[in-house]
Amino acid sequence: MSRPPGPREPTTLYLQIADSIAAPIRSGTLASGERIPSVRELSRRHGVSLGTVVQAYRVLEDSRLIEARPRSGYFVAPRPSGPPEPELSNPPASSLAVDVSSLAERVMQLAHDPKCISFGAACPSPELFSEDLVRRAVRRAAEHQGAALTRYAIGPGHDVLRRAIARHALGLGCQLDARDIVVTNSCLESITLCLRSVTQPGDVVALESPTLFSFLVILESLGLRALEIPTHPRTGMSLDALQLAFDTQPVKVVLTVPTLSNPIGACMPVAERQRLAQMVTQRRVPLIEDVLCNDLAQSDEHRNAVRAFDATGHVMLCGSFSKTVAPGLRLGWVEAGRWSSDVARLKQATSGAQAAVLEVALAALLTRPGVEAGRRRLRTALAARLDEAREIIARHFPTSTRVTNPASGLFLWVELPREVDALALFHACLEEHIVIAPGTMFSATDHFRHCIRLGLGGEWDEPHRQALRRVGELAGRLERRRARRPPEFEARTCATACPGACVDAAG
């Protein structure tokens, strides 16, 4: 007997069901072509209505993870075999002074230029959020906390938001005291405050390689040296390499994004997180942990912060809700462990409090009943985009292209054939009003000249799919040109012997 649609089932139950099928497909546990349980069977197994399962299967079909075969049932859809993933990065063993080119700045400007089709930024697009929800929260805060509009704000943040953040941190496996939390203007401000609290110019900062270019700009502005640590596209920063760095270099602080690191989208396994917490405690080295994207992780394990394993306050936790709840409210936070009061003082003195009305609005958004369902929808939408983009890359990019395979997040990291210069590709794309982020932006080394980051959180429609195919074609053209062009010495010889061929190679 099938159960009728259960009126009391939460409206997001179907997404949970969908996730329970999507996760094993994405991880490869359920292989392409395998049969998945029938609607009736799953309904029975989960004790939910048939309607809920049908809705879940529709989501999976839309994400092209499963397909219905007439009279046979549902099967795992043919997964694009996809290009292989990049390997462990191999940065130099010594630290480098950071000198960020103006390239990153230009890319970021272009990435937000409405005249361009942009894969340049790593921001989620507005339609992934409910404008109406945020507007109501702001209006309600302005109504009920009106006094905050004309009161000069001082201190580390509105209590109601700091408590909401402490509750949110339980989902990261962290028990924080709300009184130690400082509200900031962004996760980047949180990280800057932490770095300013524990470093002097010339100090060495260990971080992933490649890393977020904004981190490099911050390091440059503070006169800090970057020690890039080999990083695996799936498991993140190599802790063996970090241990070696601890033993051989004057590492003053570690800056890391253990969950969905930018640009490669790696997620550090939970055992490694535990080991990392132990390492920094033993060495008494502060660790700045960026948990900006933990809410986007597909597995609970990856939502846990390194801080969850730190009993000594060496981990400084930095977050924001600008990529997961309300991009326009511009509020971040930091709980800086044993450096909490230093960070609070620095924030107060050099930037001041944030606007209380937005703090109250954000607190309301964080504590409303549907917040977890909203995150789930966001994760599902982003995972589907990444899948689609990987499929396009597999079909339209040069044969030996490698690409990361993160479970979720806002971007893919693409390793093109070594013949393709990412900067040349950037310019070729720009001529067609397409923006990509060249790999050189993400390192103080020049190890990523043939890599690009594709931001996929923004708009995603047919023109974008077409543009992504075009990026692949342009990369292929650059590869072929370079392959056809003989090495420089031969080219010179050639210049006199067969000008025609050279013209062809350069044309």
Next chain:
Amino acid sequence: MSRPPGPREPTTLYLQIADSIAAPIRSGTLASGERIPSVRELSRRHGVSLGTVVQAYRVLEDSRLIEARPRSGYFVAPRPSGPPEPELSNPPASSLAVDVSSLAERVMQLAHDPKCISFGAACPSPELFSEDLVRRAVRRAAEHQGAALTRYAIGPGHDVLRRAIARHALGLGCQLDARDIVVTNSCLESITLCLRSVTQPGDVVALESPTLFSFLVILESLGLRALEIPTHPRTGMSLDALQLAFDTQPVKVVLTVPTLSNPIGACMPVAERQRLAQMVTQRRVPLIEDVLCNDLAQSDEHRNAVRAFDATGHVMLCGSFSKTVAPGLRLGWVEAGRWSSDVARLKQATSGAQAAVLEVALAALLTRPGVEAGRRRLRTALAARLDEAREIIARHFPTSTRVTNPASGLFLWVELPREVDALALFHACLEEHIVIAPGTMFSATDHFRHCIRLGLGGEWDEPHRQALRRVGELAGRLERRRARRPPEFEARTCATACPGACVDAAG
């Protein structure tokens, strides 16, 4: 023939009339007891209705600047002769490393503690602003710019606010290009960004003495050295002394508040402003100018920025509307002259954009028709408080007390007899739940141990007046104790000879 009240006269005309009388009274041009024009005469002179003049005179009476004598007309009220003003400060000629005590932090926390009567902060109280106006602006921004709530903000600020700030700057005598303006979280953030753009740790910063303690905290956090320049309580930083500093010290940057400097409320004369602009241009030294309180100045002359005289982009202009328009919106701005792009880049990388919804709300508040009238009301209200507080100080503080006489602003700087230790006074006041700011907070030197800053922008009612009298009594008690206590050597002798007297002196 008296004119009937003119229906088309702007509602704030009476405030302008009141100002035209108040200014010469405050400056001493109209002396106590002098007759001021009759209502009829002033109505004729200004071509306004009798009602408007009556309203203006009521404001002046409320401010205790004039008094009506039956059948004789209006006269300048007896001005409290008031204590004399402090003299030019005399800091050491060499720069000092800054090591701010935790005192300032404690004072600021206490200053916002609702259990205390506070003269600790220099913030205007909420009732000086229209909560309703700000709320409507926020709600309207959330309605009409809803997309900004879910769009990830990037860049130097919303165009509509940057244009409004450029228009506002015309009132400071400055023609700015809106595209060079960066919106920040506060004026303090603007100043921090400027300092970070043009200094390295160890560099020397010339600034007023005494100066805002927040500046000292910023300098400390950036490892900069403070070179305090002698400063006059009426005319501000001594430019002769600054010139000497230029000639003898490696001054890297000048940080100054030419209008209503904090804590002494000095306003630099316009000729000096011009000279200062020339000096930094000649020396090619960047000048960071804080114009936070220029809108509170009573005279147009003092609203003009030093930047108005700078044709070479050496003056970096930093402002905010948190003390004059909407304290709760927490938005500042900076136009950093030739360092504009450096500052914009640093802001983007280390803090990110501000919330667009508040930027749009602030722009609306800045461009609405009544904004100038609002500022005028604020200035009048603050000037009246300062007058009243000076009167209380004249009557209830020790005889040789000196106090500044700023035309407006949010605080008075009080120089107590040298016998009074401001820190002891701070503690004595705190026991009675009154908060004052001890002078040591405002200098890297120990030159202001007998000074206090009284913040008078906050609540102002009978309990506050009573508390201010009490501060004076406590200061008097400390002075008498110290005066009665013999110097240390004699006290020791005394300890065996006449314990009773010593108990009295110490009790």
